[in-house]
Amino acid sequence: MRVQDAVKLVYQNEFGGGHLITDERASLERLQAEMAATPLRSGAALTEPVGGGRVRLNLAAAGCREISPGLLNRIFVLSSAGSAGRHERFVKKLRTLRRCAEEGVFAFTSHELDVYLRSYEAAGFPPVHHSDAYRAACSPAYRVIDERFVRLLPVIAAAARLPAGSVLAIDGCAASGKTTAAQLLGELFCCPVIHMDDFFLPAALRTPQRLGEPGGNIHYERFASEVLPGLRMGQALSYRVFDCSRGCCSSSREILPAALHIVEGAYSLHPRFGDYCALRVFCHIAPEKQKKRILARSGPELLKAFTGRWIPMENRYFEHYGIRESCDFVLC
Numbered sequence: 234m235r236v237q238d239a240v241k242l243v244y245q246n247e248f249g250g251g252h253l254i255t256d257e258r259a260s261l262e263r264l265q266a267e268m269a270a271t272p273l274r275s276g277a278a279l280t281e282p283v284g285g286g287r288v289r290l291n292l293a294a295a296g297c298r299e300i301s302p303g304l305l306n307r308i309f310v311l312s313s314a315g316s317a318g319r320h321e322r323f324v325k326k327l328r329t330l331r332r333c334a335e336e337g338v339f340a341f342t343s344h345e346l347d348v349y350l351r352s353y354e355a356a357g358f359p360p361v362h363h364s365d366a367y368r369a370a371c372s373p374a375y376r377v378i379d380e381r382f383v384r385l386l387p388v389i390a391a392a393a394r395l396p397a398g399s400v401l402a403i404d405g406c407a408a409s410g411k412t413t414a415a416q417l418l419g420e421l422f423c424c425p426v427i428h429m430d431d432f433f434l435p436a437a438l439r440t441p442q443r444l445g446e447p448g449g450n451i452h453y454e455r456f457a458s459e460v461l462p463g464l465r466m467g468q469a470l471s472y473r474v475f476d477c478s479r480g481c482c483s484s485s486r487e488i489l490p491a492a493l494h495i496v497e498g499a500y501s502l503h504p505r506f507g508d509y510c511a512l513r514v515f516c517h518i519a520p521e522k523q524k525k526r527i528l529a530r531s532g533p534e535l536l537k538a539f540t541g542r543w544i545p546m547e548n549r550y551f552e553h554y555g556i557r558e559s560c561d562f563v564l565c
Contacts, residue, residue, distance in 0.1 A: 235364035250377035251313030312379035405516030408526040415497035429498025447553035515560040
């Protein structure tokens with residue numbers, strides 16, 4: 234690593250790779266050319282973290298070649314669109330880089346870094362290229378992407394092989410990232426996402442018998458009548474959306490036919506729905522991490538409700554029907 238390679242790392246940490254995109258088509262053409270010129274390297278790591286929620290996706294890794302260049306470029310474009318770097322933060326990080334140089338972390342000295350940064354600042358802090366020495370030693374070929382896509386890469390590769398009109402279902406634990414995964418996949422494949430939260434069980438059906446039933450904590454009858462026929466026939470469908478604040482369905486949502494549909498949420502793989510999806514995904518999370526996430530996003534009162542009621546009901550459903558074991562992919 235030379236000075237400019239370290240500065241490039243800090244730049245990517247703050248700004249991602251959006252500066253490389255003039256338009257999506259040109260970005261794809263560059264990616265295709267680079268992939269054609271980059272040989273696969275046995276044992277090459279798929280990703281390298283750069284911090285800030287971003288990773289370098291290694292184009293020489295075998296796992297990268299399982300996804301088409303078009304989808305890889307789309308991931309890169311979506312990741313760059315979400316980049317919101319700030320000049321002030323970048324300058325602060327450069328100061329941290331200098332302290333690291335003073336402590337001997339790098340092969341270059343803090344004086345060498347100062348010399349480089351003076352001319353770099355005078356040029357207006359532009360994007361940085363790798364040094365010739367780094368290129369010769371490492372042959373870098375990568376794209377900087379949102380790290381949230383990384384665990385989805387095998388799912389993306391499998392989803393791309395599905396026939397048109399297929400359904401991908403994402404079940405799993407509370408706070409395990411189901412909604413985030415569905416959102417990212419929906420943006421990537423430009424497809425609609427149906428949320429199981431829209432089928433919350435109304436108060437009139439919350440009898441002790443119903444709530445004691447594994448998987449009874451969802452209005453599966455309404456999902457089966459309003460959603461499944463359209464998905465199975467590849468037709469447009471309309472379903473009512475449950476409003477928890479009102480305790481009833483207060484709106485409706487139209488879903489048009491698409492090459493792929495995504496259904497996300499706990500109970501989306503309920504056996505009452507039959508074999509309606511072509512790809513089954515389970516999102517798992519460790520209990521302690523799950524509690525921390527729920528506390529951070531919902532507060533102590535809802536955490537108490539989740540741990541005392543909703544999570545045990547979900548776990549009983551998972552275990553009774555072997556939901557995790559029936560899935561094609563388990564994301565942790």
